[in-house]
Amino acid sequence: MRSYITLKTALSALRRNVMRTVLTTLGIIIGVASVITMMDIGHGSSLAIQKTMISIGANTLVILPGALSTAGINYGAGSMMTLTPQDADAIVKEAPPVVGVAPIVRARTQVVYGNRNWVPTYVYGTTPAFLQVRDWSDLDEGEAFTDHDVRNASKVCIIGQTIVNELFGGESPIGKEVRIRSVAFKVIGVLKKKGANLMGLDQDDILLAPWTTIKYRVVASSISNANQSTTNTSNSAEVNTLSTIYPEIQQNLYPVPTATELADAPLPIRFTTVDQILTAARSSDQIPAAIQQITTLLRERHHLRATDPNDFNIRDMTEITKAMSATTDLITKLLLYVAMISLVVGGIGIMNIMLVSVTERTREIGLRMAVGADPGDILRQFLTEAVILCLLGGAMGILMGRSCSYIVSVVLHWPTAASIGAIVAAVVVSATVGVIFGFYPAWTASRLNPIEALRYE
Amino acid sequence: MTFAEEPLVDLIELRDVHKTYFLGEVELPVLLGVSLNISRGEFVSLMGVSGSGKSTLMNILGCLDYPTSGEYWLDGREISQLTATEQARLRNRMIGFVFQSFNLLPRTTALENVRMPLTYTQENLSEHQMNERATALLGKFGLADRADHLPSQLSGGQQQRVAIARSLVNNPQVLLADEPTGNLDSRTSAELLQTFQQLNRSDGLTIILVTHDPGVAQHAQRIINIKDGLIEKEGRPLKPGGAA
Numbered sequence: 001m002r003s004y005i006t007l008k009t010a011l012s013a014l015r016r017n018v019m020r021t022v023l024t025t026l027g028i029i030i031g032v033a034s035v036i037t038m039m040d041i042g043h044g045s046s047l048a049i050q051k052t053m054i055s056i057g058a059n060t061l062v063i064l065p066g067a068l069s070t071a072g073i074n075y076g077a078g079s080m081m082t083l084t085p086q087d088a089d090a091i092v093k094e095a096p097p098v099v100g101v102a103p104i105v106r107a108r109t110q111v112v113y114g115n116r117n118w119v120p121t122y123v124y125g126t127t128p129a130f131l132q133v134r135d136w137s138d139l140d141e142g143e144a145f146t147d148h149d150v151r152n153a154s155k156v157c158i159i160g161q162t163i164v165n166e167l168f169g170g171e172s173p174i175g176k177e178v179r180i181r182s183v184a185f186k187v188i189g190v191l192k193k194k195g196a197n198l199m200g201l202d203q204d205d206i207l208l209a210p211w212t213t214i215k216y217r218v219v220a221s222s223i224s225n226a227n228q229s230t231t232n233t234s235n236s237a238e239v240n241t242l243s244t245i246y247p248e249i250q251q252n253l254y255p256v257p258t259a260t261e262l263a264d265a266p267l268p269i270r271f272t273t274v275d276q277i278l279t280a281a282r283s284s285d286q287i288p289a290a291i292q293q294i295t296t297l298l299r300e301r302h303h304l305r306a307t308d309p310n311d312f313n314i315r316d317m318t319e320i321t322k323a324m325s326a327t328t329d330l331i332t333k334l335l336l337y338v339a340m341i342s343l344v345v346g347g348i349g350i351m352n353i354m355l356v357s358v359t360e361r362t363r364e365i366g367l368r369m370a371v372g373a374d375p376g377d378i379l380r381q382f383l384t385e386a387v388i389l390c391l392l393g394g395a396m397g398i399l400m401g402r403s404c405s406y407i408v409s410v411v412l413h414w415p416t417a418a419s420i421g422a423i424v425a426a427v428v429v430s431a432t433v434g435v436i437f438g439f440y441p442a443w444t445a446s447r448l449n450p451i452e453a454l455r456y457e
Numbered sequence: 458m459t460f461a462e463e464p465l466v467d468l469i470e471l472r473d474v475h476k477t478y479f480l481g482e483v484e485l486p487v488l489l490g491v492s493l494n495i496s497r498g499e500f501v502s503l504m505g506v507s508g509s510g511k512s513t514l515m516n517i518l519g520c521l522d523y524p525t526s527g528e529y530w531l532d533g534r535e536i537s538q539l540t541a542t543e544q545a546r547l548r549n550r551m552i553g554f555v556f557q558s559f560n561l562l563p564r565t566t567a568l569e570n571v572r573m574p575l576t577y578t579q580e581n582l583s584e585h586q587m588n589e590r591a592t593a594l595l596g597k598f599g600l601a602d603r604a605d606h607l608p609s610q611l612s613g614g615q616q617q618r619v620a621i622a623r624s625l626v627n628n629p630q631v632l633l634a635d636e637p638t639g640n641l642d643s644r645t646s647a648e649l650l651q652t653f654q655q656l657n658r659s660d661g662l663t664i665i666l667v668t669h670d671p672g673v674a675q676h677a678q679r680i681i682n683i684k685d686g687l688i689e690k691e692g693r694p695l696k697p698g699g700a701a
Contacts, residue, residue: 372549
């Protein structure tokens, strides 16, 4: 009851001088609004930075098969054949921190158009998800192949800018046919220019096709491809249904290891394997969770016992991720500090006005004390007024801040994102500012001598 | 609320009260040993020229100030050494103040002004109860239709009556009036003094009227003259309380 009366008294005291109340609150309004706007813009720009980083590949996780080691010879990462397209499907279904999964079949081979030829750095057989994972979905020209093309092993491809220059001399390649190991691929799309990656490799020197096409029609034997140290010999095909359609290709459905290998390390038979799986975590802070979940999932799928080592490796871009989170952290903190300064300034405004108000209402304070208000009552009353001012300012500030960030996003096309955290922080901070800056004037008021206060002119 | 039926005991007793102000190094003695008894239901005038110490005495009587030495018994309790909070509670419960300049809260209705002391009571009254008490008091002073008026919309006499209503809202034992007629014309003053007399007679309220005006002081049953920090003389011998 008493606190309700205190609240009412404070409100009517504030109502008595509306203009001053509004002007005082303005400091806090601007402070809170700038905190909210800054946080929203900061939040938005860190989202934008994250997006940029994704296109660099910061969140990318590469899953490689394990290293095959036989007779003391280690064939290096990716030489084991343990990953299947089904693994990729399972990952995207069962690991929530992952956004997209693309199985990749690699080839290093010549591409021919007319009288020109070129060996691209990357000839990748994959799925449309590759473009999503690498944030490359916007094509320069044409369109990407579809999942349907992947199922059908369609002979279509999309190529990077470097290949357009090398093979087509800059003219539009859409609808033209290039040959890869005597298989004609129709070019249906051209990728946007991406430049070199962090290691200096030209990312535009790329040809993408459905992985089924590359696997079954181009790469004769994936083990010979996966392991560059073994010579790519077309082993005599035993049973090959595809060879009737494509007589020039010697397709092995099963890997054909040497006799020694076979004896030492019997490979698990999987009908189809891929060279690597490319995936991306939803955001940089979800990378550890993604790695953990994929590891668990793949161990389960590969029926590994607890004592067995992983038959695959997961690589992440640790360095880039670190740099990224450091950058966004820095930006958010910087903006927050700037906004905090304006809140402090607003708080000082409140203190100033509350001091004036105490002086102005000295007689009222004296009277209230004379009729029985104890120092605590007076302290509480003025503190309540200050906190109400600040909370009022906080509420207005939230509205103003949200509309500001909306305007910014609409007019300037800056990315903004509402952050609930900022709103909660703004309310807490403005109440705190009210208490801190309201305390001194309220304390001054409560220390007044009632006799002198009553005589004050 | 008639105190007249209660046994006549001394409501207020001052014993050799001294008050000295210390202005830096300089000592400024204001009260030089005042002893005073006021019975329940008395109407006393405290007279003196300015600088005589009557304001200081009134502040001590009103629990707004501490005596430097001496004892102050109010309603059977020695209260000269209370803390600020205890003093405030005591003022709230026991003492009503009426000031020369009314001291109503500006831009606040008469009703809210009268109700204001109730917000500092220890008993938890609901807002409804507060309003009821305040409205009843306003009615008693003929201001029922002015409850929603602001002080600026009231005449001086009306404002002072609102102030009296405010001082009585907590049913105090003592009403302390500091030059209550100082800002009023003679006719309104006379009406106000009549109101005081009536409160004293019919409700048995103990009233201490501080004034420099002998004409005003005459309305009390007993006049206490203060000069240079001492009680000089007492006029009008004590009559039995309430039986004027």
